[in-house]
Amino acid sequence: MIHLFEALGRKMALDVGSGAVMALDDIAYDALSLLLEDRNADIVARLAEKYPREEAEETVSELRQLIDEGYLDTPDDYSDVKPADSGVVKAMCLHAAHDCNLRCAYCFAGTGEFCGERMMMSPEVGRKALDFLMERSGSRHNLEVDFFGGEPLMNLKVVKELVAYGRELERRFNKHINFTMTTNGVALDEDTIDYLNKEMHNIVISLDGRREVHDALRPTANGRGSYELIVGNAIDLVKKRRQGEYYIRGTFTNRNLDFTKDVQALHQLGFDQISLEPVVLPEDSPYAILDSHIERILNEYETLADYLLNSRKSGRFINFFHFMVDFGNGPCLKKRMSGCGAGVEYAAISPDGEIYPCHQFVGDDKYKMGNVITGEYNEKISREFSSCNIAAKPKCRTCFAKYFCSGGCAANAYKYNGSIFEPHEITCAFERKRAEIAMGIFAKEYEFGC
Secondary structure, eight states: OEEEEEETTEEEEEETTTTEEEEEOHHHHHHHHHHHHOTTSOHHHHHHTTSOHHHHHHHHHHHHHHHHTTSSSOOOOOTTSOOOOOOOOOEEEEEOEEOOSBOOTTOTTTTTTTTSOOEEOOHHHHHHHHHHHHHHOTTOOEEEEEEESSOGGGGHHHHHHHHHHHHHHHHHHTOEEEEEEEEOSTTOOHHHHHHHHHHOSEEEEEOOSSHHHHHHHSBBTTSOBOHHHHHHHHHHHHHHHTTSEEEEEEEEOTTOSOTHHHHHHHHHTTOOEEEEEEOOOOTTSTTOOOGGGHHHHHHHHHHHHHHHHHHHHTTOOOEEGGGOOOSSSOOOHHHHHHTTOBTTTEEEEOTTOEEESSGGGTTOGGGOOEETTTTEEOHHHHHHHHHOSGGGOHHHHTOTTHHHHTTOOHHHHHHHHSOTTSOOHHHHHHHHHHHHHHHHHHHHHHHHTO
């Protein structure tokens, strides 16, 4: 499969099977378009109507040779490759708190309660969860544990206890845990910042961009804007973090489809690691992304890419999460087929010890996999998620972006379409556009020697 497209003013081609990305001149782009349309046609004659005949002959000959030798239009039928299903759990999302000090308008977790009771994880449940991870991690040395919520800093004492316990387990089992935290940043004080910067491999802070956007969507429990409470804390944490990993993670809704301005606002504050996600809400929500918004958002991604490139060229580095693709050392084929590992290599643990495929399934009885306290674990659900890969999704098999998104988010598919095997088309449209832009950025920076 070959995908021809234009991104950031460049004509390009992706050879889906090999992953090769090519920047093309006009004649090569037109020639390849004609070849894909009908390989037996007199392509040279058609090209000669627009280009010198000799140049047309040379271009077509080179393209045919690349195809014949297997360097172009390479097979991408990997039906014989089985996605990873080792039974090994290597990453865990620990819901330290099902409560929150904010009341975000778009919160998928019901402002932290996950449609249940507000509660805190106990040390006992947390230790059992870490034991579960150790027992199921097999020979994996490096493991991931993310403290999540709600707002995990509302249960900081238990977080500290669990980090200390995790360090004991590291020594006992000869493993290493990368602890991370996702926080809204409200409760970040100097001592907490110092602790997190010491113990957390990565920190994700929720901040939606411009003050007016953030305050309208992320009020406190008393209805006031939270921007002023957070932004200084976030700046302080990142400055002290030096080279440590972090992300400023925001959400855009239909109220800020000009979200490049939000990325700019975050960048101007000094943040250079930024993620801005489209909201996941049903169509009847006042903040939902609808079909009618797609074209506007796709164009906005182009605007954002231009800002990113111009900033980097001027020496003001910025990284945008959804434009990140490692074209040289990306994940293996099995990983690209199976995606994030939810329900297989990854699990989320609620404060009462219930096990779910990921944080977005927490509270849904259909996908409750077990409990770390009782020791129950539903292998059937794990097998269902293991089989949920691009080979099992007809829409994915014919999509050029399948090895970029690995079939997309199972939770989004389930929430919008009622099945983890049915990708959400709006999300797919964004994935395809972001993949094209990532390739466009790669081509431009390669050209500039960046």
